[in-house]
Amino acid sequence: xxxxxxxxxxxxxxxxxxxxxxxxxxxxxxxxxxxxxxxxxxxxxxxxxxxxxxxxxxxxxxxxxxxxxxxxxxxxxxxxxxxxxxxxxxxxxxxxxxxxxxxxxxxxxxxxxxxxxxxxxxxxxxxxxxxxxxxxxxxxxxxxxxxxxxxxxxxxxxxxxx
Amino acid sequence: xxxxxxxxxxxxxxxxxxxxxxxxxxxxxxxxxxxxxxxxxxxxxxxxxxxxxxxxxxxxxxxxxxxxxxxxxxxxx
Numbered sequence: 683x684x685x686x687x688x689x690x691x692x693x694x695x696x697x698x699x700x701x702x703x704x705x706x707x708x709x710x711x712x713x714x715x716x717x718x719x720x721x722x723x724x725x726x727x728x729x730x731x732x733x734x735x736x737x738x739x740x741x742x743x744x745x746x747x748x749x750x751x752x753x754x755x756x757x758x759x760x761x762x763x764x765x766x767x768x769x770x771x772x773x774x775x776x777x778x779x780x781x782x783x784x785x786x787x788x789x790x791x792x793x794x795x796x797x798x799x800x801x802x803x804x805x806x807x808x809x810x811x812x813x814x815x816x817x818x819x820x821x822x823x824x825x826x827x828x829x830x831x832x833x834x835x836x837x838x839x840x841x842x843x844x
Numbered sequence: 845x846x847x848x849x850x851x852x853x854x855x856x857x858x859x860x861x862x863x864x865x866x867x868x869x870x871x872x873x874x875x876x877x878x879x880x881x882x883x884x885x886x887x888x889x890x891x892x893x894x895x896x897x898x899x900x901x902x903x904x905x906x907x908x909x910x911x912x913x914x915x916x917x918x919x920x921x
Binding site for chain 1: 860865866894898
């Protein structure tokens with residue numbers, strides 16, 4: 683068989699709807715026979731942070747940042763109509779009623795289907811996310827910088843910035 | 845239309861019917877036809893697109909009372 687077409691995404695946003703869209707495209711891509719890479723950076727890192735566990739971070743400012751910016755797939759909010767959590771709660775309920783997987787379930791599904799989840803080490807450094815292995819979920823198997831992402835993007839038929 | 849296997853995707857929205865179809869296709873033999881039953885209208889354009897991407901054969905769609913049946917033939921392993 684010929685080499686697989688590649689789909690590579692850079693996910694900057696930690697908004698719930700953007701995370702959902704990214705994972706829908708990821709598992710669709712795998713189903714279409716593509717190799718899928720997801721590179722998480724800036725607020726996108728919140729998607730792949732563990733839901734449980736303490737606050738990590740070196741220094742007071744970084745600890746504070748990570749306290750306010752807890753992350754975890756179950757803590758993501760809608761970019762609109764969050765309404766102090768009520769809107770997000772309602773959206774989650776509607777999703778459940780229509781058998782739509784949650785971000786949490788999508789991450790597990792994507793990992794099982796072979797999607798390559800990558801955490802950006804530069805933003806981890808700036809935002810004081812360390813150690814990455816303790817902060818991120820086990821599904822995140824790779825950590826890299828911009829070069830690894832761009833090299834994947836070079837070879838990809840589809841590149842999306844989310 | 846006659847099919848060798850059927851896949852129930854009622855109540856599931858995009859992209860789950862396609863994900864499940866791709867999964868089931870791994871177990872299908874070459875030449876066999878899969879019937880996918882869904883109620884998300886998106887499948888009428890999504891399934892031909894999936895076939896175009898994967899090289900399998902789209903045989904057609906039948907619609908009755910909000911239920912859509914699409915037929916896909918596995919043309920290669």
